[in-house]
Amino acid sequence: MFENVYEDFWLEQIRHAEGQRLEMLRRDLTGTKKLLEAVLFPVLKTFEGLVLEFEMLSLSGVKIYGDACHPKLRIVFEEENFITHAEKITRERFSFERARARSVAMLGYTYFPYSRDELEKRPEFCQRNLFEWIGRFGSMEGGGLHQLPVYEREVLRLSLFSNKPFGLAEVCGWLQLTKESCRKVLRDLESKQFIYSVGGSASRCHKFMITEKAVALLHQ
Known part of the structure; x- marks a missing residue:
């Protein structure tokens, strides 16, 4: 069921994308797909309202992209692989990622990252984190x-x-x-x-x- 729903969702995102965002959507989205399957779909029960490769303008004026975003909930979700986001990262890239997270916050979004290991080994824990955030948001x-x-x-x-x-x-x-x-x-x-x-x-x-x-x- 998930595979069919995801395929339809991805094609719909492709149809409404252009420029660099379209290129991003056509790359390998294995990590993003895992994020959707392990956390977002089980919690939200739908892909409605979600945007893949959500485009934002950073504080330095550079376009940045979130793996998935729910604009109405004002939350940006990220899947981060240890190898590409930590083990093999350069100092320059490390600084860029920190600035990117600050830009997301300054734009008024909650930055919600998950590691690949968490998604694969502790999906229930990841889901519970999102459930708790939704509960706190709704009662602030x-x-x-x-x-x-x-x-x-x-x-x-x-x-x-x-x-x-x-x-x-x-x-x-x-x-x-x-x-x-x-x-x-x-x-x-x-x-x-x-x-x-x-x-x-x-x-x-x-x-x-x-x-x-x-x-x-x-x-x-």
Whole structure:
């Protein structure tokens, strides 16, 4: 199953890439594939929202690339092989990698590296690390979430992690409330421009998605 899903995902990434990023996607991605198979797919259950060879501009103005990135979660994932990232690395390359990590941080992303040995020998531990990060992110009192009522906060948090359109039924399941109560939560979120309607009609909406305004609030 993973092989088929990965192949479709990789081809989709290729179709929307150009320039240097396209070249990066056509190189040997064995390490990145292992990262997806051992950690990201088991935890996230989907490749939706992920970008391979995510392109960024470093502090020095040079283009840098992350093995995989989830832009909405603001997290860059890396697979690092000991031989290529430590054992045979030059001093110049070592300094470049440190500057690269700082650039990722300055751009507002969490840098989340895994060694090849960890991915191959301790995948459950690697998965647990990501689960813990997601749990802490979703409950940060210092973030913008605390500004909202608890039910609105929970809907935004879960919709961000699900990364796909959601409807009244999903919200009822998340909040364990009646349909009418959940409709009010959705109306309030829509009036604040934290969610927007997807599909449906002028009189009836079937699905919603989180807005960029809400994503920015979650990362304050």
